[in-house]
Amino acid sequence: xxxxxxxxxxxxxxxxxxxxxxxxxxxxxxxxxxxxxxxxxxxxxxxxxxxxxxxxxxxxxxxxxxxxxxxxxxxxxxxxxxxxxxxxxxxxxxxxxxxxxxxxxxxxxxxxxxxxxxxxxxxxxxxxxxxxxxxxxxxxxxxxxxxxxxxxxxxxxxxxxxxxxxxxxxxxxxxxxxxxxxxxxxxxxxxxxxxxxxxxxxxxxxxxxxxxxxxxxxxxxxxxxxxxxxxxxxxxxxxxxxxxxxxxxxxxxxxxxxxxxxxxxxxxxxxxxxxxxxxxxxxxx
Ligand code: ACO
Numbered sequence: 190x191x192x193x194x195x196x197x198x199x200x201x202x203x204x205x206x207x208x209x210x211x212x213x214x215x216x217x218x219x220x221x222x223x224x225x226x227x228x229x230x231x232x233x234x235x236x237x238x239x240x241x242x243x244x245x246x247x248x249x250x251x252x253x254x255x256x257x258x259x260x261x262x263x264x265x266x267x268x269x270x271x272x273x274x275x276x277x278x279x280x281x282x283x284x285x286x287x288x289x290x291x292x293x294x295x296x297x298x299x300x301x302x303x304x305x306x307x308x309x310x311x312x313x314x315x316x317x318x319x320x321x322x323x324x325x326x327x328x329x330x331x332x333x334x335x336x337x338x339x340x341x342x343x344x345x346x347x348x349x350x351x352x353x354x355x356x357x358x359x360x361x362x363x364x365x366x367x368x369x370x371x372x373x374x375x376x377x378x379x380x381x382x383x384x385x386x387x388x389x390x391x392x393x394x395x396x397x398x399x400x401x402x403x404x405x406x407x408x409x410x411x412x413x414x415x416x417x418x419x420x421x422x423x424x425x426x427x428x429x430x431x432x433x434x435x436x437x438x439x440x441x442x443x444x445x446x447x448x449x450x451x452x453x454x455x456x457x458x459x460x461x462x463x464x465x466x467x468x469x470x471x472x473x474x
Pocket of ligand 1: 212
């Protein structure tokens with residue numbers, strides 16, 4: 190499917206979705222929300238996609254909501270305003286949070302306001318050290334509305350959320366990593382390579398195990414202890430069916446046969462040497 194505001198690029202099981210309004214610093218207009226909704230639906234069932242990376246074209250990751258096309262031009266069109274706001278909240282919130290495949294935010298530049306909810310919705314986040322983050326809402330007399338306050342509550346320490354939310358001061362990628370808003374900050378020149386290394390590592394792991402990892406964590410946040418334990422055992426039984434018991438027969442089985450050490454390496458990496466001419470090192474059993 191062709192998109193007006195997005196670029197999709199599929200390589201080695203990793204699909205990169207690029208927000209593509211560089212002249213508007215990739216601000217999210219209503220069209221972009223419609224297209225992200227459609228693209229995530231398309232990739233959900235795309236067998237060539239095992240991992241989704243979200244990034245921005247040009248010097249910006251995403252300058253937040255489109256202050257003109259969303260907040261201003263839809264002011265007197267309540268139905269269209271409601272629809273765009275609903276889609277905006279859904280794809281960055283529920284859709285990304287429970288997405289069946291791993292997701293990575295690759296923050297290449299500006300990341301403001303509503304873009305924090307993209308970062309929070311993704312499972313992992315890697316930024317350029319030079320990137321600029323900011324809860325700029327207060328600077329124009331708003332507050333972190335829509336899904337952003339909840340994203341802050343989910344991911345940031347209270348002191349940091351209120352510091353940046355109330356002061357509106359920008360901070361860089363290194364700071365974002367220091368406060369745990371993202372996983373890792375690397376020089377911009379290395380951002381793509383570092384992100385793709387992580388994405389390919391995920392693409393080589395068992396997709397059912399990855400999904401259960403996400404579901405177990407995300408749903409447990411909302412459950413009582415008893416419900417979480419019950420859910421977890423049910424997920425384990427589901428995984429047995431999905432993988433035909435592979436975690437036990439192959440995963441544990443190959444460890445018990447002395448073939449690899451799961452504490453130090455992944456089973457899927459161990460399977461690779463069959464097609465790899467390089468000799469298997471002693472660490473790989
Ligand atoms: N909404 C709509 N248009 C935007 C947005 C935005 N959020 N951000 C940038 N643009 C547009 C500008 O209006 C400009 O358009 P024009 O060329 O038609 O005049 C174009 O993008 C380039 O913007 P500049 O300001 O010229 O670019 P510069 O690189 O100097 O600055 C920056 C980029 C820092 C992102 C600046 O544009 C800015 O502060 N934008 C607003 C960021 C913001 O507060 N976002 C809202 C967060 S709150 C929320 O999401 C609810």
